[in-house]
Amino acid sequence: xxxxxxxxxxxxxxxxxxxxxxxxxxxxxxxxxxxxxxxxxxxxxxxxxxxxxxxxxxxxxxxxxxxxxxxxxxxxxxxxxxxxxxxxxxxxxxxxxxxxxxxxxxxxxxxxxxxxxxxxxxxxxxxxxxxxxxxxxxxxxxxxxxxxxxxxxxxxxxxxxxxxxxxxxxxxxxxxxxxxxxxxxxxxxxxxxxxxxxxxxxxxxxxxxxxxxxxxxxxxxxxxxxxxxxxxxxxxxxxxxxxxxxxxxxxxxxxxxxx
Ligand SMILES: O=C(O)CCC(=O)C(=O)O
Ligand SMILES: [Fe+2]
Numbered sequence: 365x366x367x368x369x370x371x372x373x374x375x376x377x378x379x380x381x382x383x384x385x386x387x388x389x390x391x392x393x394x395x396x397x398x399x400x401x402x403x404x405x406x407x408x409x410x411x412x413x414x415x416x417x418x419x420x421x422x423x424x425x426x427x428x429x430x431x432x433x434x435x436x437x438x439x440x441x442x443x444x445x446x447x448x449x450x451x452x453x454x455x456x457x458x459x460x461x462x463x464x465x466x467x468x469x470x471x472x473x474x475x476x477x478x479x480x481x482x483x484x485x486x487x488x489x490x491x492x493x494x495x496x497x498x499x500x501x502x503x504x505x506x507x508x509x510x511x512x513x514x515x516x517x518x519x520x521x522x523x524x525x526x527x528x529x530x531x532x533x534x535x536x537x538x539x540x541x542x543x544x545x546x547x548x549x550x551x552x553x554x555x556x557x558x559x560x561x562x563x564x565x566x567x568x569x570x571x572x573x574x575x576x577x578x579x580x581x582x583x584x585x586x587x588x589x590x591x592x593x594x595x596x597x598x599x600x601x602x603x604x605x606x607x608x609x610x611x612x613x614x615x616x617x618x619x620x621x622x623x
Contacts, residue, residue: 370392370546371546373392373394373546374392375396375398375554376395376398377399378397378399380397382458385397385557386458389458389558392527392528393525393527393528393563394525394558394559394562394564395557395558396548396550396555396556396557397555397557398550398551399554400553401448401449401511401553406511406512406552408445409445409446409513410514412445412446413477413576416436416442418434421436421479422434428488428490429487430480431484432480432481432482432484433479433480433481433484434478434479435476435477435478436476437596438475438597439475439578440475440597440605440613441596441597441598441601449580450609451608451609452555455555455557455580456608458557462504462507463506463583466504466584467584468585468618468619469611469616469618470582470584470585471612472581472582472583472589472593472614473506473581473590473591474579474581474589474590475578475579475581476579476591477576478566478577478579479574479575480520480521480566480569480574481569481574482571482573482574484521484568484569486524486567486568487566487567488565489545490564490565491529491561491562491564492506492560492581499561501531504531504561505560506559506560506581506582506583506584507557507559507560507581507582508557508560508581508582509555509557509579509580509581510548510557510577510579511554511555511578511579511580512550512554513576513578514552514573514575514577515550515551515552515575516547516549516550516552516556516575516577517575518547518567519570520567520570520573520575521567521568521569521571522547522548522567522575523547523564523565523566523567523577524548524564524565524566524567525547525558525563526544526545526546526562526563526564529543529561529562529563530558531561545563545564547567560583582612585616585621586618586621589614597613
């Protein structure tokens, strides 16, 4: 079987059945749903994040995150509108299908807004599940939903994905692979799903405008959260969200664990 079988990320229209989205995600390791929310929703999220992006977005700059890229965490503390993306029914249905075979309930792993500015270079390809130092073939620790807050294009930093790279039977060191990533090109309001085991990375921004996205990960409920939502979001703000968002934040036990 050849690994990089498709030359484009499969993308669906907003009213597609989730079963089709999940099938493509499991087959290719990544899939997009175009214009899943109206532009107005992502505009509200981006408006909430504008000031913190400009004031604090440079703090996490480093070799991996880039030096022309702004990043923010603690998203639910900064943007109420973001909850519409974090708890979007499509995302929940996809996460249910990928994660519930391996846990009773799942939680946010991390929420990160990423604005790649012109002149940024390709991010190193990686898998997000490296934070969990073991892999079991057939089990995904987490799934990611990358919301396009601006249009994503092949030249403005649209997330690059190595199709078919998930759940490799033999773990080939990255330096021995010749990964052939494809960039997600999708209008704002679209969502790109990829698995925790899918190799990917942000892209170089060769355009003249920033590319902004909100990348939300969901992880098995018995794993430690990558970004502690208890510490990231003040308790009174957490309490003001609907129950399903609080559950996703981790205000819910997993059987006997975490009560
Ligand atoms: O910005 C992107 O498109 C992807 C970023 C990413 O994969 C990461 O930082 O883990
Ligand atoms: Fe990543």
